[in-house]
Amino acid sequence: MSELIDQVAAALPEWLPTQRWFGGKDREITAVRPLASTTILEGDPLLVHLVVEVEQDDRSESYQLLIGRRDEQVPDVPASASIPGTDGLVYEASGDADLTCQLLDLIAGGESIGDLRFESEPGAELDTGLRGHPISSEQSNTSLVYGSQYILKLFRKLTPGTNKDLLLHRALREVGSEHMADPLGSISGRLGDDVVTFGMLQRFMPDAADGWVMATTSVRDFMADTSGLPPEELGGDFAGEAYRLGRAVADVHADLARALGTEEADATQLEQTVEAMLQRLDRVVGDVPDLAQHTDGLAAAFRAVSDVPTPITVQPVHGDLHLGQVLRTLQGWLLLDFEGEPAASSAERAALRSPLRDVAGMLRSFDYAAQQLLVGLPEDEEQSERAAAWADRNRSAFCDGYAKAAGHDPRDSAVLLRAFELDKAVYEVSYEHANRRDWLVVPLTSITRLMTEGS
């Protein structure tokens, strides 16, 4: 057993960077150390839960893996799951439905194995014997869907303490929020001296479509139209959905405030926020020369926040809200993934944020949805204007819906909202510069527009 673990650990520095969910692709892996292993299924096939510490120079992060080994039958998993350099068939087993069916049954049974605790949430009645299949759209985690009923999210990068996603879902359930998928169970254990959440089981919504797909369907229809009519005159108008989405987001903010309380941020904290935004700007301008022309304007927009009257109400928020994080179900909109920005540190993720951060995130997302069809095409002013018209209409509708439910209009906090949106756009510039140069035009266009509007 320990021999297997050692072999796997030795193979991981090569293998980890090939996995989509691995968050440390920017640097060489200097060492991988097994922290804990738990055998979930003995014999052949074998299933081991493994936690490793990945060291990349001075950075060290913990990751969760499911290791499978088969002697007889070849598992039905993609080749990329197989871990080379090991004896026999050893592979990352989250895609092996024969093995992962154990996880749901263990949660339903409330079992413990070693330090691993499988628990269902109070009142949850779970069907067992279902097989789980990974969904393909996941980025930083791995989620398994069991029989169209449940979804088990396995957190890949581990942070000590109960996961924020689980905490916020539980809090929302406590206050009866209508805009989230019920949490049904969890897998937890230990990471050194701390508790850690390995997985969260939720109700799966087979009738749902995500907000990005919904919005881009409308954009597709609008951009293909040759009549030149504005978005409100065309069949695919999305404003009704954007409005309802705004209401849902405001409801969730109210639910989170009710469940977990709010705090007041004073001038010092506000100054820290300004400082953080300016620092990010500095960093990104250094990397992306295209941004330089906007430096002064951006800095002024961030500094203007210092003059916003304090205190400002802050509270737990979603933290990484965009159209891909919301689901349209037959009953309305749901919010998903309350983990916060994947790249943020756990301290940043845990910090209380202004709900305007989420609003800003969604506004940015409408811009992305509007412009995505133009990426990689020669510049076409007319099409750009049409994209902007679509974005304007839906950004307004979203804010209208938010204002209706919240009782206050986010656009009334113009200085903060604008700064948060620009800060997000600066982050996007850095992300697109590093990952998708084609897309750099999207945040840059938005920044140009916001700067023009603001001046």
Place this chain on the structure above:
Amino acid sequence: MSERNEHGQSHEDVAPDHALVGLEDTPHTGEAVEPDGTFVEPHSEDFAHAEQAPENPEWFKRAVFYEVLVRAFADSDGDGTGDLRGLADKLDYLEWLGVDCLWLPPFYASPLRDGGYDISDFRAVLPEFGTVDDFVHLLEEAHSRGIRVITDLVLNHTSDAHPWFQASRQDPDGPYGDFYVWSDDDSAYSDARIIFVDTESSNWTYDPVRGQFYWHRFFSHQPDLNFENPAVREAMLDVLRFWLEIGIDGFRLDAVPYLFEEEGTNCENLPRTHEYLKEVRATVDREFPGRVLLAEANQWPADVVEYFGDPEVGGDECHMAFHFPLMPRIFMAVRRESRFPISEILAQTPAIPDGTQWGIFLRNHDELTLEMVTDDERDYMYREYAKDPRMKANIGIRRRLAPLLENDRNQLELFTAMLLSLPGSPVLYYGDEIGMGDNIWLGDRDAVRTPMQWSPDRNAGFSRSDPGRVYLPPIMDPTYGYEAINVEAQQGSDASLLNWTRRMIAVRREHPAFAEGEFVDLGGSNPSVLAYERIWRRPDGELDVVLCINNLSRFPQPVELNLGEHQGRVPVELTGRVRFPRIGELPYLLTLPGHGFYWFQLVESDDDGERRSMA
């Protein structure tokens, strides 16, 4: 000598049937009066009775209905107006098409101020359509082809020309004095909405003859009957008996939510209304088993299901009801390229009792009904489908299916495929099977009531009369005119919309799952694709599973369907019997062309995909 009213008429001056037009030579209500003041009315014994169609108490659950306007279908006597004999002459065509039941809007005696829904004698046929004997002939001919016939019956009100109303206004103390809802002022039932907002300002109208106000939920020339009066309730049951004895297969009960009034309510869907419908149903079941009642209740599904009655006994009010909100949402879903408008309304539709069925439609003789959409959605529909203001009427849009869809064959097929596969018995509107157009320059609702286009001959083959005599000009524009669009040409072309529609009706008939199967919305991550299963347990215990996948977008779409439950089965495409790859554990990937659709049967993999209907 009775007292004179302000028009200088006395009760004795005016025969109760004076307002009936053209019925002098035919039996009609009020032609004679009994000594106690009650009218002699025609009895079914005065006429021949048609042989019944083959017995099958639940025939309506699987039937394909065809709404046909007698006036518009075929003219047998050359007077320019379609008639019952003309319709009977075209039954071979309807049998060929695959129609199971005709729905005829009212053909009763009427001053025709509301398309015949203003009935002036329930027991006489509108003279230009023929006679009761002609109707018996139609029934005979239809039944011999296995086609049933239902018609509208307006329970709620009559025309003000009806002898009952004439007697009621003139003689408040006579046998008909209490047949209508009279009041000294117009203040009662003020919570009831006004339905025809364009033409009516109140639900009360003053009658100078009687010197009182009468209640009407629709036009002021359509006084509401007083269902509080037991004599009215019995008189309307007798009207039903009259036609059922002659052999009709059922009624579409028009405007049922409004029968009773009650202060402090909106006077819709009241418990007493349901009570009366139960009485009607019990009478039909007892005296005429196998005949159906179809409710026209333009209400939300949750309210409409009340008209099916008690689910414990399989329903004890109407056998069928129209699902009104579904139709505008089908249009909306395709324009938005999103399944949600359809999926949502079906998710909000409660289960219905065992012995009942929805009626669903894309278009009918009225406007595209927008009563059952929210204000938001109504604005949207106006923008989308009524770019010309003349296309608006009341709160609907008067277009036919083909022009609504810009004559796009792919969309016509997609819409028809959904009509034939969504839960409920489909109701086709005459002419839509060949893609007929409309004429929005005709007044009122006539845009969609032009003559059926049979051939490129004079008057579209509808009538041999002088073209100037035809009740409405046939469509003559280059796209939809009868020279381009007609039955004769389309029957001769295998690729025509008509032949395509006929084949789809035939496929539907082979699989009772389409009619009676449980509806399961498959959802899925692509919002532009509406996919659902219809699952029906065959008498031998095996499952007949039909899978319908519709691309609501004009662009090609991929879809991954979770068909895990059917692992190992093979989808067999129903129009060409082509076998698709076996369903495995992982999501099933399909691609659809713009506005494309598939109908599959999911067969066991060792099954060779033979037809598995065997009802």
